[in-house]
Amino acid sequence: MAREEALAAARDLLLSGGPAAVTLKAVGERMGVGHANLIHHFGSAAGLQGALMDRMVRDLAERIAAGLKDGAVALEPGRLMTAVFDAFGRSGASQMAAWLILAREQDRAESFAGVVRDLADRLAALAPDDARATERAQALVTTAAYMAFADGLIGPVLRPMLDAPEDLGRDLALKLTAALLAEP
Structure with a gap:
């Protein structure tokens, strides 16, 4: 499930790089997808961070x-x-x-x-x-x-x-x- 995978990637980024590391671009890179895919699931970086x-x-x-x-x-x-x-x-x-x-x-x-x-x-x-x-x-x-x-x-x-x-x-x-x- 892409949403769950994105949240797992975001958590890993938070733990390794702090809050500033949790960006759509970084999560997309970690997952091997474009940030547009993440916008579809979360609406924005703030939406991703809030979901996390x-x-x-x-x-x-x-x-x-x-x-x-x-x-x-x-x-x-x-x-x-x-x-x-x-x-x-x-x-x-x-x-x-x-x-x-x-x-x-x-x-x-x-x-x-x-x-x-x-x-x-x-x-x-x-x-x-x-x-x-x-x-x-x-x-x-x-x-x-x-x-x-x-x-x-x-x-x-x-x-x-x-x-x-x-x-x-x-x-x-x-x-x-x-x-x-x-x-x-």
Whole structure:
């Protein structure tokens, strides 16, 4: 399917070259088609970029939902943190989120915000007997999002400077999360 192939090529370009690399010409070259074919599917470069942002938000939601499957997070918080860090880092959600923010794409940012709110609601629902479940869930989501976002953007540059292990950011987020959840 040409649309799916174009979105995959656009994501690869975003991850390898940043938002400026996602052009109709570059995606067409990667696919071996003219940019007119892409205009047919997306209408414009902005349409392609918007479709990519939407796809990445959906992918982020699916990855996080998988981390919550069967209440696994209550037993294994590392599973959720790994899903969030993988989504922000390897899958490019940090690049996408930075792009949304810098491009002032508030409409697209709202779909991202929906993913964040849904995650907090689902986490709070895992502890129905905890009067502070909503507050704790918000703290967990904020910690995970801040740290995974930063790790996805600057981690690949910062870790080698410090000769730090690849999972340092995730491990620090887990420690902070454990401390937040242990508060009475």
